[in-house]
Amino acid sequence: MFGFRRPPSRPATPRPDAVTVNGRALPLTIRENARATRMTLRIEPGGRALKLTIPKGLPGREIDAFLTRHQGWLMTKLARVADTGPLSDTSTIPIKGIDHRIVLTGKLRGLAEETEIDGMPALRVSGSPEHTGRRVADHLKRVARQELEPLVRKHAASLGKPVRAIAYKDTKSRWGSCTSEGNLSFSWRIAMAPPFVIDYLAAHEVAHLKEMNHGPDFWATCTALCPRTKEAKRWLKQNGSRLFAVTF
Known part of the structure; x- marks a missing residue:
């Protein structure tokens, strides 16, 4: 065989x-x-x-x-996605769509402060140079809360829907989320975007309180809350990666 x-x-x-x-x-x-x-x-x-x-x-x-x-x-x-490297005294950071030059104050304590220097927008940052990124990130988190929470309340009231809680995270793949229980979550990096984009993100997640999908009814609700929805979506598609690329 x-x-x-x-x-x-x-x-x-x-x-x-x-x-x-x-x-x-x-x-x-x-x-x-x-x-x-x-x-x-x-x-x-x-x-x-x-x-x-x-x-x-x-x-x-x-x-x-x-x-x-x-x-x-x-x-x-x-x-097309610039690797900005760690933030420093020579960096610029967009805040609500406007570039601000980072200026280290040399002081050890104090919150970051938006101001103007020589007629140009600036962000004065205290602390050691190696902590610049964290200090700037903390400022953006405060801006995100100040901008988003009134918008969320306004849009939720328009729909007659309750919001249970709002959280802020440094997500890498999405700008926000909403659960059926009324828990909303946002990427605080949205504080770098123009105000109409911040408004769109708030409207988008609040619209999910009514429509837990991305069907035609959802987009109709979102546009009713934020008339510049299409423009804001286009802005995020073109510029979102740049915001996610900032190293803090």
Whole structure:
């Protein structure tokens, strides 16, 4: 009786967990989706990570080939997201859509303060230079609360819906969320956006108190609360990654 020996199988190609683009190693998250028929590559907000959705069971070599083919696309897209580096005395930060120059006061204590220096908007920041980012972030959190909470109350009153709680987080993939219990959450980074965009975000999450979806009724409600909804959505699409890219 004759037998045939099977040739040894190739070892499986390991799946990558990072992709190097323009000298930067970006973390790569790979998610299998049984319903996916093709690979979909997404740059996470801020340009600091990548997410790849693939069909279930796809070989690693096909993933490598896909990423190689898309190197040029990644280089082009990521070049538009500036890596600002840590904030310092030479940095600028947008506050409600207006760039403010950061000026260190040299004082150890005190809250950051918006002012004008030589007729230009500035943010005076106290504390040690290595704490500049944290101090600026704390100021943006205060601005976010001051701007969003009155807007949330106004929009919720228009719909006759109660708001149970409002939280502020440094989320990396979404600007806000709303639960059926009336708990709203916002990214405090929205304080860097113009006022009409901040108003849109408040209206968007409050509209979810009435419509827990993104169907036509939801968008009609959102637009009734914030007439500049389309303009604000377009602004976030064009500029949102820049806000997420700021390093604090």
